[in-house]
Amino acid sequence: MSAAQAGEPDHSTALPTRTRSSTTTKPLPLGPVVPQPPFDSDEMKETLRTIRAQVDRVTGLLVATQDGLVLSEDTREVENESVAAMSAAAIGLAAQFTAQAGIGETRTAMFEGASGYVCVFPVESSLLLVVFGERDITMGLFNIAAKQALSLLKHAVLRRRVHTVRANRRAYFEEDAPKE
Secondary structure, three states: OOOOOOOOOOOOOOOEEEEEHOOOOOOOOOOOOOOOOOOHHHHHHHHHHHHHHHHHOOEEEEEEEEOOEEEEEEOOOHHHHHHHHHHHHHHHHHHHHHHHHHHOOOEEEEEEEEEEEEEEEEEEOOOOEEEEOOOOHHHHHHHHHHHHHHHHHHHHHHHHHHHHHHHHHHHHHHHHHHOO
């Protein structure tokens, strides 16, 4: 008498396994490969100068990597390398703090000193923006000015990416175009 006939479950049946065809994937379509655009230091510095000129009460701007390395700056009387390293540490600590407090993803780390303000924003996964503010301003006004600077930098980065994607796409399709 078998296990099935006796009313017991049949444990002799093998579990389904993957066949060779179930794990193969279709090749990705060929197209332009667009790496993250490199930031030209002079272009980024000019962008920071433009932002600083457009936003009132901002005394300096610095763009750093998440690792704390300076990419570009428009600051005065600031040790840029130290500030970049501390900004990475500050945003990392802020991320841990907001996670422990249960208040969601970190948007900024802001500090007030006797002679001004400094604010660190994660621009995207690999970039930080450090904004320095005047002494004679309220924290609310500085917050508005710093967020305006952040918005302008995000737009500049996006414009740069779109420009790079379009240039890469043009180069890719011109390269494959039939020559007569």
